[in-house]
Amino acid sequence: MKIEAKFQLGLLKLVKEMPLDEINVVLLCEHVKSNRQTFYYHFRDISDVVESIFLKEKNSFTLKYKNFDGMIKQIVAYANSKYSFLFAINKSFCSEKLESFFYSYFYSSISNLLGDIKKIPNGNSIMRYLCTLYSSEMMYWVAQKRREKNEMLVRRLKVI
Numbered sequence: 001m002k003i004e005a006k007f008q009l010g011l012l013k014l015v016k017e018m019p020l021d022e023i024n025v026v027l028l029c030e031h032v033k034s035n036r037q038t039f040y041y042h043f044r045d046i047s048d049v050v051e052s053i054f055l056k057e058k059n060s061f062t063l064k065y066k067n068f069d070g071m072i073k074q075i076v077a078y079a080n081s082k083y084s085f086l087f088a089i090n091k092s093f094c095s096e097k098l099e100s101f102f103y104s105y106f107y108s109s110i111s112n113l114l115g116d117i118k119k120i121p122n123g124n125s126i127m128r129y130l131c132t133l134y135s136s137e138m139m140y141w142v143a144q145k146r147r148e149k150n151e152m153l154v155r156r157l158k159v160i
Contacts (some may be wrong), residue, residue, distance in 0.1 A: 004042050006032045008053050011046070015085055020046070020092035050094045054101040057082075061105065063112045072157045075102070077148055079138065083146060090142045098142070102135035133160050151157045 014023050023046060029036050043049050058080070062112055065071050079086060080089035089098045120126075134157060141153050 003038060004052060005036065006034065007039065007043065007049050008056065011049050011053070012085060016090045019068060020050075020088050020094060047094045049098060050089060050097045058101065058105060058108075063109065065109075065113075068113065068158065071106075071113065072154055075105055075109075075138065075152055076157075079142065080146075080150065083142070086142050087145065090139065095139075099135055099139055102138045106131040106134040120124045130160065 007028060010028055013113065014028065014031055025036055025039055025046065028049070029039050030034065032158060043052070061074065061078070065074060086098060104117070105129065110127060127151060137157055137160070
């Protein structure tokens with residue numbers, strides 16, 4: 001296993017035990033049985049590890065769906081499967097990393113579905129607006145501790 005993956009898995013395990021704000025580099029290094037020099041060779045700080053986790057997750061998504069329904073169901077299924085991690089990130093100093101992850105997912109997904117929307121007048125603005133709406137709805141759902149049923153979230157995202 002690569003050392004980056006060890007730090008990522010270690011952070012995922014620690015977040016289940018304590019708030020992200022209480023996790024520091026020393027604690028993470030002790031948990032994965034590595035030293036700080038190794039950590040700093042691969043990452044700048046804890047938020048860099050969070051960002052690398054989201055990058056890895058984003059790269060694992062398949063863009064094979066053929067409509068917005070498939071796009072929405074994929075991200076909702078992901079959010080349900082990783083909910084405790086996403087909630088912990090949302091309640092921490094790294095919440096902007098989660099919002100950026102959602103925004104990036106929707107940006108690449110919508111681009112995949114609509115083709116080169118940026119060529120139409122105001123296409124770039126439309127993309128940014130749509131991605132902001134979708135990511136804001138996902139952030140709200142995570143922050144509300146899934147009080148809303150998945151079907152309602154999917155319905156609300158489809159309306160957008």
